[in-house]
Every structure is written in C-alpha cells, then in structure tokens.
Amino acid sequence: MGSMASAKVVILPMIDKQTDREPAAVKPSATQGVAAVPSANTPAPAAAEIPMPEPEQIPTVSLTKLLRRLLAQITRERIITAGLACVSLGALFLFWYLGTKYRLEFYIRFKNVPTPYEVFQQLTQVGLSNKYLVNIAISVRRILTGFFIAIAIGVPLGLAIGKYQRVRDLFMPVVEVLRPIPAIAWVPMSIMLWPNNEASIVFITFIGAFFPILLNTIHGVHSLDGVLIRAARCLGASEFRLFLNVILPGSLPHIFTGLAVGMGVAWVSLIAAEMISGQFGVGYFTWEAYSLVDYPAIVLGMITIGFLGLACSGIIRMVGNLLMPWLAFAPGGKR
C-alpha cells in the first residue's frame, strides 16, 4: 500500500489518499462514497469534504480524467489482492454455512449455532429496532468517553514522562504496578469505586485504552532523534514550544500506534464490562441474547462488535494519515 500511495501522492495528495482509504473505514466510506459521485462534475464539494486545506487543489477535474485515474488504480496487483480477500472471507462464511447446514459435530458442535440466514433474519427484525440501535449508541458513547479521557491524560503524561527524568521517576513505579492488571480485573473494584454503573464501565474502558497510549507516547519521545531537539533549541525554541512543535509531532507516529492498540483494548474491556455489569451496550445485548437462548442475536452482536471495532480503527488510521502526511515519504515506512 505504501508504494502505491506514494506514487499517486505526487500528483494529487489529498484526493487520492481519500479514495485509497475508503474501503478501510467502514463508517465514513458511506459519506465519502456519496460525495465522490458529484465530485466528477463539481469538484468543489469534494474539496470541502477534506478537513485539511490544500491550496494547490487543481481547479477542475474532467470526467474522463477522473475515470482514467480510477481505471489506472485497477492494477493486476490490486485485483489479486481483492480476489484473495474474497477467498479469505468466503472460506470463513462457507465454513459457517456448511457447518450449520449439516450440523457438524466433531468436538466443536454446530448443533446450536444459528445459520447465516437466521442471523440475517435477526438483523432485519432487530437491526432497525430501537433497542438494538440504542445499545450500539451507548457502547459507542462509552468507548469515546473512555478513549478520549485516556488520550487527554495519557498523551501529555507520556510526553512529560518521556522528557523529564524526575517525572519518570515519580510516575513509572505506579504505572509499572498497575499496568499488568488487565482492565477486566478492574470490574469489581470499579463497581465499588464509582457512584454509578455508567461511570464504572467508562472507567474500565479508560483503563484499557490508557496504558497502550501512555507507553507508546513515552516510547515516541524516547525514539525522537536528539539532534532535532538540539536543532530546535538552537533555533530559539522555548521549553513549551519544544513540546508543541518538536516533541509532540515527532512522537505522533508512535502515539497513533498507541491509539490503535488502545482502541482495540478499549473494545475488549468495554464488551467484557458490559457483559458482566452492564445494562445496555452491545456486550450486554450479546450476553442477554445468550441468557434468553436467542442464538441468532448472539452472532448478530458479535458481528456488530466486529464492525464497530473495525470502524474505530479505520477512523484512527484515517486521522493519522491526515495528520501525518510526511510519513508517506519516510524511509522504511512507519505505516
């Protein structure tokens, strides 16, 4: 992906990157897909869609040019990649389909596993119901709250720990003691600590996201080339400016690694917390389905969780690419 991206970027950085990322991000692809169609005739709204200002946007894009560019992207290499992706997903689906069709029993038991059709039916029945959507909305809210608190604390603390030996000496012992405790192990304590259920679940999500973000931020500061800090000092950067203009952007690639890992752990923690102590949420939805012997709903819950996780990591990757355009040229490619 790196080589293709860099080749195209030379001509039209922002637009190409957007189209390139569409399949990765599930949620935004819907809005972008819609925006891409009118962009053939009127490029202005497409440009407005892009958050980062791009003064050198070419003013007009003819339809043929756009088509040719899109066609140029359909290379042999990409067709193979897409084909193998279909094989990989198809095989999983086929395994599920055949397993449930013939009710396979070979140590693992497909006896109670719902068929794909039953799950699809469940989706059409439940999928648009208020209950299901509210559960999703609540889970997303919990994730976002916990995740952003983790960023707000983890990144500045990580920068400070990475930069100052004394801050490191003060905080690292606590971090090292608390870090090995999995977020799920915090569930009982969290219920005791926090006044309500909602706060305790957000706290567990926060714990899950916090440590990966913190540790990767520290690592980002440490891996920053010292000559850049010296150069900035020579150019008159004050301590605050040094943080803002050198240490933060220099650590950003590692911070985003931390965000991606943190988001994954946050989902794991959230689902577990919802299953154990929850009211509402996708984890609760899934566990409740099991308790009510509503097997298709279990699978629907699992697939929903999968999609939500995929969407979240896709968004993080997209934001990362937008914030760090220089990485497209970095030697060795940090992506």
Next chain:
Amino acid sequence: MTMAMAEAQKGFIDVRNMGVTFGANDNKVVAVESVSLNVQPGEFVSLIGPSGCGKSTLLSIVAGFVKPTSGEAKLDGKAITRPGSDRGVVFQQYSLFPWLSVRKNVEFGLKMAGVDQSKRNTTARALLDLAGLLSFENHYPDQLSGGMKQRIGIVRALATSPQVLLMDEPFGALDTQTRVVMQEILTNIWQQFKISVLFITHDIEESIFLSDRIYVMTARPGRIKAEIKVPLPRPRKAEMTDTPEFMNLVQELKGLIREESLAAMAPEIKDRGLSGFGMKVGPKGVGEIF
C-alpha cells in the same frame, strides 16, 4: 549592504583556556585541555583534528549544549551559557524536522522568534532561492537527497540572522562530488552573509578551501597544536585546489595531522611505525585515514 556591514562587526567568538572533562574519578576522560581560540567577526575558521580529539565538544560548548569544566567561551563579550538563535548550528546528521515541509523548516527559527506568517514566508522563500531549492519548498525532507537536506539545514540556521554559524562536519555524510559542490555553495552563502563561521571537519582539503584560518588540534586530550593562515584569494574556485599554494598547505597540514592521528590510534602502532606491520605508507600516508 549597510546591514550586512553592521552584522559583520558582530560575531566575535572568544574561547579562553577551555577544559572539558567527562565522567568522574576512575572513568575520568579529559576531552579538551586548555584550548584558546577565536573567530573574528566575518571570519571563516576551521577546526581540524583526528577523530575523538574533542573538536565537536568544543563546538557544543560554543553552541551552548555543553558546559566547560574550566575556562570560558564568549560571543561578543557575553559568556555563552545556553543554546540560542544568535548562533546558527548545522549538524553532521540531517536535522530537518521530518514533519515540516522544507519551507516550514526554514521558517522554524522565525516562528520561535514570533515573526508573523507572511514575513516568515518571504524570508524563507528568499533563503530557499539562495540555496537553489525554492521549487522544493512544499516537499518533505524525506523526499530530498542528502546534499539538499544539508543546504536547507544551512539556510535554516541562517534564517534568524545569527551572528555566527557553527558547523559540525556538515558535509561528512555526503559523497565526494556533492561535497565539493556544497563547499562552493557554502563559500558563496558565507560571502553574501558576511558572518563568522566556526567549521569542524576532518577533511584537510575542505578546511583549506573554505577557511581564512585553520586550527589543528592534537589527539585526546585535545589541545591546539597549530594555527595556520590560509592566504588564498577569494572568491575561491574549485580549480584552486590544483594550485601549488593549495598543495603546499595540504602537505603542511597532512604532516601536522599525521602525527596526531598516529597518536590517537593504538600506542603500539605509534611505537613500531606502520612499516612494522608491513604496510606501505604512500605520500598521502595515514592522513587519508581521517
């Protein structure tokens, strides 16, 4: 021009009895010992010596990164205590910020000084034009070659109009051809800006080609072994390196440095001489090692 002349009055580097010791007790290493040197306003001075002789340490002190154990370094009569934008530094490693475009890199010092965007832009573009890299202003450093990066490093250091430019083997990582071109570019830039330059190198030809004056340092602990004036006329041209005057200076410096590089290597080599190892030492000799 009047501004350039006013600048030329400033930029006097004065290092007196400088000593630097690293570590303590058993691990004590004397890096630099009682070094005194100066750079007159507008002068180009090189510091040359075998590797590990403390020449980079000296530059770090003038830049303000390292505090001397004894003695002092002054710029225009004021003691140097920390890094500042009155001294532009060009490092041996590429030190451009990879997340900033080429132009933003050059603007960096001005931004830190609180200069407004449009003025920064104008200055940066003028400097990039000087470096012949204006067409690359929106590129990222990782898209450029080593020589380009180092040219940008030089004009970035000049952007804040420092009184002196400190250069720590800036062309050390470049190939020979690029190096020669870079030396010419540097002399051009230096003549336009008329600022003092303290230039660290281990390349004899480079030091002669660029400098008004050359300090030769001894092996560790680093001391000043000799001070050599370079009377070659300016502007200097690449063809000058073939003239007898140039060759004589090269020979003189090689002789001085050869002793020191031998001293810097294992003592047994010094005792037995290279002939003891069955090596043939040509006219260029061990001087080629560094």
